[in-house]
Amino acid sequence: MDSITQALLGASVQGAMLGRWQGRKALAYGAVLGTLPDLDVVIDYGDAVANMTYHRGFSHSLFVLSLLAVLLTWLIRRFRPDERYTGTRLFLSIWLVLITHVLLDAFTSYGTQLLWPLTTPPIAWSSVFIIDPLYSVPLLIAVLAGLLFGLSGRRARWPAYALAISTCYLGFTLAGKQMAEHRVQATMASQGIQAEQMFSTPTPFNSLLWRVILVDGEHYYETLVSWWDAAPPSLVRLPRNAQLAAELNGSEQHERLKWFTGNVLRYDVDGDQLLVTDLRLGMTGFHPFRFPLAERSAEGWQLIAQPERLPANRGDMSRLVSLWQRIWQQEPALPLAAWAAELNGSR
Structure with a gap:
C-alpha cells in the first residue's frame, strides 16, 4: 500500500x-x-x-x-x-x-x-x-x-x-473479488476453457471494477467485471509468447520472477532484447514491472547478468476515465486487445 x-x-x-x-x-x-x-x-x-x-x-x-x-x-x-x-x-x-x-x-x-x-x-x-x-x-x-x-x-x-x-x-x-472470479468461472465453463490459473485484481483506484487474467499456455485471457454487469464477461484472448521462456533457461532472475508472480508473466521481443512482463500489476498495456532478461547476438540469446527495470511512464490518463465509465456501463467494451498490443515493441 x-x-x-x-x-x-x-x-x-x-x-x-x-x-x-x-x-x-x-x-x-x-x-x-x-x-x-x-x-x-x-x-x-x-x-x-x-x-x-x-x-x-x-x-x-x-x-x-x-x-x-x-x-x-x-x-x-x-x-x-x-x-x-x-x-x-x-x-x-x-x-x-x-x-x-x-x-x-x-x-x-x-x-x-x-x-x-x-x-x-x-x-x-x-x-x-x-x-x-x-x-x-x-x-x-x-x-x-x-x-x-x-x-x-x-x-x-x-x-x-x-x-x-x-x-x-x-x-x-474480498466479496468483489469472489464476485468477479465466480462470473468468469461461469463463462469459462460455458466456453470450455480450462486455464492453468486465474488471477484477479481491482482496476486502479477502486474496488468496483475488476480485471481478471486467465493463463492458458501460449496465450492468456483478460476481461473486466463490474458489480453492475448484466451480461457475462467477454474474454479477450491475448498472446503470451510463452515459448520464449525456453531462451531463459539458467536465468536466476527468470526463476525468481516466476516464483514471485506465480508465473503470471508475458514474454516479448523488442529489437534485440527479450522482455519479461509482470502482468499482475498495473493495467492492460501498462505494466510497471518489465525486465530485459536476454539480448540477441550472433550466437543466439545471451542472458543479461544484471537486468534493469524498464522505465515506466504514467500511462494514458484518459483511460482512467474510460475505466470509470466501464464500472457503470458494460458496453461499449473497452479495447483491451489494442491496449495489450502496445506492449509489443514499447518500453
Missing part, C-alpha cells in the same frame, strides 16, 4: 491503543512506526529483479516484526517508562502497528513474504489497489480530527471507529 496510507494506518492503530494517554503524540509515533517496514526499499540487492522480489521480504515477516515489537517494548520500558499503561498494552500497540502494515500489503497484488524466512510464495490476496481512497479516507479523517481536537474523552474512540470502517471495506473488496 502507499506510504501515506500506511502512515495513516499506523497513526490510527496507535491512537486507538494509546491515544488517551499519549494524546496527539500517539498519532505521530504510530505514523513513523507504521512506515518502518518499507525502509527495505533503500537496500540494493544487486539488480532490478532482485530489488523487486526481495522487497516486502524480511522486513515484512510476521516473525521478524513480532521480535522487533518485543525489542522496542523492552527499550521503551527501559528508557522511557510510562506507568499510566501496562507493558502489555504497549507491546500490543507496537505489534499491531507493525503487523497491520504487512497484512494490508498482503491485500494488494504485489506479493508480501509474511512467512519469511520460509520460502513459501509471497502472499497476494489482491483485493485492494495499491492506492484506494475509499480505504484511506476514514483513517485520514480520524487522524486529522485527532490532531485538531485531541484524543481525550470520547474523541479517543475516533481512530477505532475509522479502523472498523476501513476493515469492513476490506471485507467488501
